[in-house]
Structure formats: structure tokens, C-alpha cells
Amino acid sequence: MNAPHIKAVIFDMDGLLLDTEGVYTEVTQLISDRYGGRAFDWQFKQNTIGLGAYDLASYIVGALELPISPEAFLELRTPLMNERFPHANAMAGAEALVRHLSANGVPIAVGTSSSRHYFDLKISRHREWFGLFDAIVTADDPQVGAAKPAPDIFLVAAQRLRMAPKDCLVFEDSPFGITAAKAAGMYAVAIPDPAMPDEKFRHADRRLLSLEAFEPQAWGLPNY
Numbered sequence: 582m583n584a585p586h587i588k589a590v591i592f593d594m595d596g597l598l599l600d601t602e603g604v605y606t607e608v609t610q611l612i613s614d615r616y617g618g619r620a621f622d623w624q625f626k627q628n629t630i631g632l633g634a635y636d637l638a639s640y641i642v643g644a645l646e647l648p649i650s651p652e653a654f655l656e657l658r659t660p661l662m663n664e665r666f667p668h669a670n671a672m673a674g675a676e677a678l679v680r681h682l683s684a685n686g687v688p689i690a691v692g693t694s695s696s697r698h699y700f701d702l703k704i705s706r707h708r709e710w711f712g713l714f715d716a717i718v719t720a721d722d723p724q725v726g727a728a729k730p731a732p733d734i735f736l737v738a739a740q741r742l743r744m745a746p747k748d749c750l751v752f753e754d755s756p757f758g759i760t761a762a763k764a765a766g767m768y769a770v771a772i773p774d775p776a777m778p779d780e781k782f783r784h785a786d787r788r789l790l791s792l793e794a795f796e797p798q799a800w801g802l803p804n805y
Contacts, residue, residue, distance in 0.1 A: 585768065586801030588748040590682055591738045594693040596630060596754040597772060597792075598675045599703050601666065605629070608661040609641060612654060618645035623776060630774070631755025633694050633720050633728025667705035674792030676710045683713040685803040690716035690738040692751070694729050694758075697721055716741035730757040732765035739765070750800055752792065756781040770795070 596602040609621045619625075625644045629637050638651035647654065682689050691711075693700060697719045704711045711717075718725065718738045725733045739746050751762035751769045756777075762769035763784055771785035772792060782788050789795060798804040 585747070587750040587768065589688040589690070589739070589742045589744040589750070590802070591690045591692045591735055591742075591749055591751045591762075591767070592675075592679070593631070593751070593753045593755070593758050594691055594695060594700070594703065596672070596774065597752055598672055598679075598691070599669045599707070600672055601669045601703055602630065602774070604662060604665045604669070608658050608665070609645075611661060612657050613641075613645045613647060615657075616647050616649060618647045621645060627774075627777060627781075630777075631694060631729055631753070631757035634696065636728065662699065663702060666699060666702035669703050669706070671707060672792065674795070676707070678792050678795060678797075679710055679713055681797070681805060682802070687802060688715050688742040688744060690714055690718065690742055692718045692734040692738040694720045694734070729755075730760040730764070732761050735762055735765040735767060739767070752795075753785075756784075759785045768800075 592598055606621060606626060613619065613621055629640060632640065634655060635651060638654045642649060642651050642654055679689060691714050695703065700717065700719050716738055718734050720728045720734065722737060724737045727733050735751060736746065739749050746766035749767040751767050753759050753762060753769060753771055754773045759769045759771055759782060768786050771782040771788045773782060
């Protein structure tokens with residue numbers, strides 16, 4: 582692929598900028614154990630990464646055979662996640678890349694399936710470098726009609742950066758997120774969990790092991 586001259590970068594957050602996926606796994610298993618459900622292992626986990634809250638809850642309740650509604654699941658997990666999210670660590674290379682792009686005047690945004698409430702909890706230890714983003718778009722933003730894999734979150738982010746979708750590069754760790762980015766008419770780099778099979782990311786423009794492996798100059802962005 583001949584990479585274009587990218588003018589703006591949009592980042593997913595969970596599992597991409599911040600290591601929060603373990604919290605979702607732990608909390609889901611706690612709830613499943615409480616109701617005698619199935620083990621929330623990788624065969625199920627891989628199908629939830631990147632989903633919006635209600636779609637995720639609906640899938641989990643069905644897959645783990647829980648005798649509760651998706652709404653009840655979301656209500657049960659709220660206090661458990663409120664307690665854990667403020668301790669989230671940054672993913673490898675995330676802060677360095679965000680600081681580099683910001684310092685070089687590249688417009689940057691976060692486009693996340695998280696709610697604003699959870700976003701604020703997750704960045705508790707990282708407020709300084711998250712303050713460098715020019716736009717933050719969460720799933721409950723008034724302008725977002727549908728969560729990923731719909732393109733809404735990324736299209737709103739591009740609009741707030743005053744950029745055409747074709748000039749934007751998206752970083753994502755989930756197949757749903759890559760689908761959303763491509764549906765928005767953007768370029769997409771996948772940085773998934775190593776256990777994710779390659780075939781789930783055939784629609785990505787690139788697949789990397791971590792943000793540390795990203796070479797900005799290959800996309801027309803300022804080099805480190």
C-alpha cells in the first residue's frame with residue numbers, strides 16, 4: 582500500500598492507549614461466578630473487544646448463560662469498574678507517541694466506545710498527557726448516533742479536528758474498531774492483543790505489535 586500523507590491521528594483508548602481490558606475481563610468473570618455462568622475465556626473475550634456497552638452486555642449475557650438482563654449486567658458491573666479503572670496503566674509507546682505528535686502540531690483525538698464517566702476514571706493517572714488531545718469523543722457524546730462498528734465516533738472526531746476522513750489515521754486494537762474506521766473512510770492501523778488471529782484484521786491497512794513499532798515517517802508524519 583502506498584501510504585498517504587496523513588494530517589491527523591485518532592486513537593481508540595481501551596487496550597490501545599490504556600491497559601483496561603484486564604479490568605473488563607475480571608469484572609465480567611466476577612459477575613458470571615456470582616450467577617453460576619460460564620467462564621469468560623478467550624473464545625468469548627475476543628468477540629467483545631471494541632463493542633459498545635449495550636451490545637457487549639447483550640453478547641455476554643447470552644454467551645455466558647447469565648439469568649439476568651443486559652441492563653442488570655451493566656448495573657452490576659458499574660461499582661466494580663468504578664473501583665478498578667483509576668489504576669489503569671498506559672500501554673507501551675502510547676504516551677511517547679501522543680507527546681510526539683502533539684509537539685509537532687499534528688491534530689490528535691481520542692475516539693472511544695467508553696462513556697465519558699468511565700473515560701474520566703480511566704485517565705485518572707494520565708491527565709497530563711491526555712490533556713494534549715485536541716478532541717475527545719466518547720460513545721455517549723450527543724453527536725454520536727451509534728457505537729462502533731458504526732463509523733460515528735470517528736466521523737465526529739474528524740469533524741472536531743476540522744479534517745477530512747481521508748486525511749485521518751486511526752489506531753485500533755479491535756476488529757470492530759477497524760471496521761468503524763474503514764467505514765468512516767479513514768486509514769487504520771491495528772495493534773491487537775497478540776492472541777487475536779490475523780484473519781480478523783484483514784481489513785486493516787497495517788498490523789503492528791505495539792505503538793512503539795509505529796514509524797510516523799511512513800505515513801508522512803514527523804519522525805521521532
